[in-house]
Amino acid sequence: MPNESEIKQQQRSTAELQDDEPDDWDKRIFSTGCADENTKLTDCYYEKKDWRACKTEMDRFRQCWKTQGNEKRTDMKDA
Numbered sequence: 001m002p003n004e005s006e007i008k009q010q011q012r013s014t015a016e017l018q019d020d021e022p023d024d025w026d027k028r029i030f031s032t033g034c035a036d037e038n039t040k041l042t043d044c045y046y047e048k049k050d051w052r053a054c055k056t057e058m059d060r061f062r063q064c065w066k067t068q069g070n071e072k073r074t075d076m077k078d079a
Helices: 004-020 024-032 035-048 051-067 070-074
Strands: none
Touching: 024 035, 035 051, 051 070
16 A cells, blocks of 8 residues: 555656646647747746737747738637
C-alpha cells in the first residue's frame, strides 16, 4: 500500500501530465496558424500590462491572421 508521500508524488505526476496536454483553447489557437504570434502578443501584454505598448506584436498577429485566411473562416472584419 502506498504511503502518503508516494500518493502526493503520484498526484503531482498526474497533474503534470494533464498540463502537457493541449486544452481546447490551445487547439483553437494552433488551428489558426498564428500560435507563435499569439504567444508573443500575450507575453507582451503580460509583461507591460498595456495593449498600446504591444503594437508591433499586435500588427504581426493581425498580419498572420489575414495571411492564414482566418478573417474569412471566422467572419471577422477589421474595425
